[in-house]
Amino acid sequence: MSLINETHDPALRSWVASANQPGHDFPIQNLPFASVRRRGTGEPFRGGVAIGDAIVDLAALHRAHPFDGLAAEALAAGAEPQLNALMGLGPAHWSALRLALSRALREGSALCAVVEPCLMPRAEAEYGLPARIGDYTDFYSSIHHATNIGRLFRPDNPLLPNYTWVPIGYHGRSSSIGVSPQVFRRPRGQIKAPDTAAPVLAPSRRLDIELELGVFVGPGNALGEPIPVAEAEAHVFGIVLLNDWSARDIQAWEYQPLGPFLAKNFATTISPWVVTLEALAPFRVPFERSADHPPPLPYLDDPRLREQGAVDIQLDIAWQTVRMAEQGLPPHPVAQTNYRHAYWTLAQMVAHHTVNGCNLQPGDLLGTGTLSGPRSDQAAAFIELTQGGKQPLTLPSGEARTFLEDGDTVVLRGWCEAPGAVRIGFGECRGTVLPAPSGQ
Structure with a gap:
């Protein structure tokens, strides 16, 4: 069972200001995943992570190569159109990517300049099924x-x-x-x-x-x-x-x-x-x-x-x-x-x-x-x-x-x-x- 770790710290705040609004569904302590693309563009779907009113485009972030080790491997899987490959990696990879994203999105992060160009407004997104559901x-x-x-x-x-x-x-x-x-x-x-x-x-x-x-x-x-x-x-x-x-x-x-x-x-x-x-x-x-x-x-x-x-x-x-x-x-x-x-x-x-x-x-x-x-x-x-x-x-x-x-x-x-x-x-x-x- 998942243990409490630094990603759950209630004192964490994000440089994405909307994520710090009280009662928001998607603060930095959440970081949920979806399959997303910009609405009306016809561009490929890819994995995304919600942070406040924004979405981290995992395909764009993967091209910037900000992480290493298990987090990098998980990011590559999350950049695919659906999340099956990421789901198949297991808890060690999931946790490593979550920690890396949390640190990159925190106030004062040195990766802010790398991640910010990879954001899209959540209001402009459309969604696909998160995974190919076999059964x-x-x-x-x-x-x-x-x-x-x-x-x-x-x-x-x-x-x-x-x-x-x-x-x-x-x-x-x-x-x-x-x-x-x-x-x-x-x-x-x-x-x-x-x-x-x-x-x-x-x-x-x-x-x-x-x-x-x-x-x-x-x-x-x-x-x-x-x-x-x-x-x-x-x-x-x-x-x-x-x-x-x-x-x-x-x-x-x-x-x-x-x-x-x-x-x-x-x-x-x-x-x-x-x-x-x-x-x-x-x-x-x-x-x-x-x-x-x-x-x-x-x-x-x-x-x-x-x-x-x-x-x-x-x-x-x-x-x-x-x-x-x-x-x-x-x-x-x-x-x-x-x-x-x-x-x-x-x-x-x-x-x-x-x-x-x-x-x-x-x-x-x-x-x-x-x-x-x-x-x-x-x-x-x-x-x-x-x-x-x-x-x-x-x-x-x-x-x-x-x-x-x-x-x-x-x-x-x-x-x-x-x-x-x-x-x-x-x-x-x-x-x-x-x-x-x-x-x-």
Whole structure:
């Protein structure tokens, strides 16, 4: 697990003045990575690092050769169009590059004259997917979400007996993962109403969100060689916000017996900035679970995991309709939750995914599953917030919503705060629903 080091020092300030603004998502203590280029230029994508309102162009910086050793090797990998090569290098290289960038961006750095010409304004950037995502696995790591959903469909047996023993997950579709801001069409699929004899093919009328985190895999493992839980975080490069859009009416008809299919694979949105696991070190908290639940099996347990296996990440969902946008109303917060409520940790997801010998590869993406908290206002999906659509939410425009209508936009945000540490953020994860494609 990442240790506190000089890059986390709350006294650090950058010669990029905007990075020193209180409450900024991207102070010098963060330094997240993305795939970027200048908007509208058609130039190649390359790795970038956020610092305040600017981005360090890693390709331009690599051409200046400011670093040596592991940091130079990591910079060369980060200069590529996507971050797979950097993710594959492992923690020693990641940490060396982070330290070199931190020192180069600090007030008084001798490298200021070298780095400053490599900056681009963040307002002028467009983003690609941070990595070529070979595989995508979505977990189910919030016991509160699992219980809430189970209560809607199985009131007498909301939580299935395997949940407290095994990190549940399913393999999703990587080709429809897009980077924020993503615009996508309402999905169509088979829908069967309870009072009809046959399903119909129709656009989803119960289009939902799921607030999750996405976990980018680092070096990974060879086929047949599991990753021990004590080593699992060495295979986690960093974290993004993730919206797992879900068509609940399609899902209800298709998910038995094999699970989600068309209800989930039409769009998944991730935020562009990957916050490294090292940057999150000041916000680690103990991994806890109820005393009346079984302890994890040995392959999912580790003393350090119990001490600091969870991460205190605050998360927010905001909703904006077309009418709100026309009235100049910003996206309206409808729920807040926290990743520390998750029942299964990052390390446990990686260890379980590989315990059967499954090989993870650099750039693979793991979703945490919907991150609902214990209170009703911490529900991370609209199906929970509206009690299955029975209790609409009223927005500032006076509109009532249960599920998403065409033109609606949802914005997810995340940030970390703790005493003695500088606040860091994840940026935003924004998606907008367009009408379904025409057809039969």
